[in-house]
Every structure is written in structure tokens, then in C-alpha cells.
Amino acid sequence: MKLEDYKRIYDELETESDVDRLAAQSGLDRELLNVIYTQRTVRKTMKRHHIIKRNLPRMLREWKSGKSILSIAQKWDFSPILTGLMLFQQNGYSKKQYWSYVREPETIADQKLKKEILDIVKEDSIYSPWGNDIQVKRGQWGEEMLQNWLTENELGYRTENDLRGKFSKTPDCLLNEPVKINGRIVNWIESKASFGDKIEFNKNFKGQLSKYVEMFGNGIVVYWFGFIDSLEYPPGIEIMDRNICSLPIEKCPDDVICPEEIPNNVRV
Structure with a gap:
């Protein structure tokens, strides 16, 4: 937008x-x-x-x-x-x-x-x-959308529940193997059932996304309700909306580092 x-x-x-x-x-x-x-x-x-x-x-x-x-x-x-x-x-x-x-x-x-x-x-x-329930259900809807898309494309991933206790910060979906989406290597995807304006992105970046890049490498944050076209974001993060579900997925070369190969010093 x-x-x-x-x-x-x-x-x-x-x-x-x-x-x-x-x-x-x-x-x-x-x-x-x-x-x-x-x-x-x-x-x-x-x-x-x-x-x-x-x-x-x-x-x-x-x-x-x-x-x-x-x-x-x-x-x-x-x-x-x-x-x-x-x-x-x-x-x-x-x-x-x-x-x-x-x-x-x-x-x-x-x-x-x-x-x-x-x-x-x-x-x-x-x-x-009841207002809080609406927001919780909206967030769950976004995570289900993401997980269904990954499953349909036969991409292995682990959720926050799967990773609890293993890392200090965990994205919604950590891919078992990196892939290329929209020409970029992706190791993780975060679901946000919100709109990505500058304030929202900066809050997400400081609280979560910057840590994911440090720990797991490149990733994507999906704002299911869209984002500002001119929004600036740092290297290592790609911003997408629900159109991610229509993008082709490519396998990465064998020499690309997988999340399992991340040094132990970034783990809990």
C-alpha cells in the first residue's frame, strides 16, 4: 500500500x-x-x-x-x-x-x-x-496460513513449540533446510497478523527480527494484512504479504548453511 x-x-x-x-x-x-x-x-x-x-x-x-x-x-x-x-x-x-x-x-x-x-x-x-480473543485468533489464523503453505510445498519446519528451550528466541517457523523465495535465501519465516507500517516493523525488528537474523541468518516476515510499499528494512530480512503463497520455491545449493549447522554459541 x-x-x-x-x-x-x-x-x-x-x-x-x-x-x-x-x-x-x-x-x-x-x-x-x-x-x-x-x-x-x-x-x-x-x-x-x-x-x-x-x-x-x-x-x-x-x-x-x-x-x-x-x-x-x-x-x-x-x-x-x-x-x-x-x-x-x-x-x-x-x-x-x-x-x-x-x-x-x-x-x-x-x-x-x-x-x-x-x-x-x-x-x-x-x-x-472478547477483544483480546479476536486478536489471538487473528494471530493463530496467520500462523496456520503459513504452516499450511509450507506443508503444501513439502517444506520441513519447526515451530516455536518444537524449539522451546533450544534457543533464546524462536521464529514462528524455522525451516529444516534453507530455500530460495523471491530469489533470496530463507532460513526462517515469521507470521504477523498485522499491517506493516514503520512503527510496527521497527517494534518487531527490535523485539524479535534482529535476533532471528543474528541466530539463523536470512528470513522473511509476512504481514498478512499488507505493508507500506516504501518501507525500508535492513539486510537479512525480506517483507512480504499474503502473496508469498503464490511465489515459487527453489532449493538452495548444498553448501548453504542449514539452521542445524549454526554455532552452539547462539543457542540457549
């Missing part, structure tokens, strides 16, 4: 209702818009966290004066679920107690509080249990 198109979409996704509006107006995939909206909202939440924390005493007074958690969250432009968490902690409750209410609101005896918790759970499509 061109950077200018992405910026326009990103800027328009201010609320969850904008997802439906843009999908109807532009014909863009609704799930793509959901992904971009989620990334935008998470970033905004992180930026506003210190503002909310600084104003918690005032917000707690508003809550105790009769205003609902949801109305306070809307006033302060913050996640309803996280607003509730911070108010509860400010009021002396533990995280454990709060999350037990959020996960099982039917156990709350106080009917007013029960309604407040039900309201914020319903309204928060990202930080609520």
Missing part, C-alpha cells in the same frame, strides 16, 4: 464506527481496517497513559460522585477497560480482583457495579476479554 493511502486510512479510523463507514465507502477489506484501527488505538492508548495516570485522583472523584466508568473513559478518550482498571487500583482494589470482575461480571453482587462492568466490556473491542 502506498504511504499516502495508508496515512489517509489511518487518520480516518478515529472510532470503531469508522471501520464500517470506510468499508462501505471504499470497498476496503473490513478485517484490514480492523487491524489498522487496533494498531492506531493501542498506540494512542500508550501515548495517553501518562495523562490518565496523572489525572487519576480527579477521575476517581468523578466516579465516586456518580459518573460511570464508561462516561469517564469517553470523556478522557481512553480505553473503557483500562480506565476501569486504573480507577479500581486508585480505589485500593487489586488487579486480580478487577480482572475477575471483568471476566465473570455475573459474580458481582452490587448491581450498579455489575452494570458498569458489563457496559465497559461491551464497549471495548480491544482490551476486553
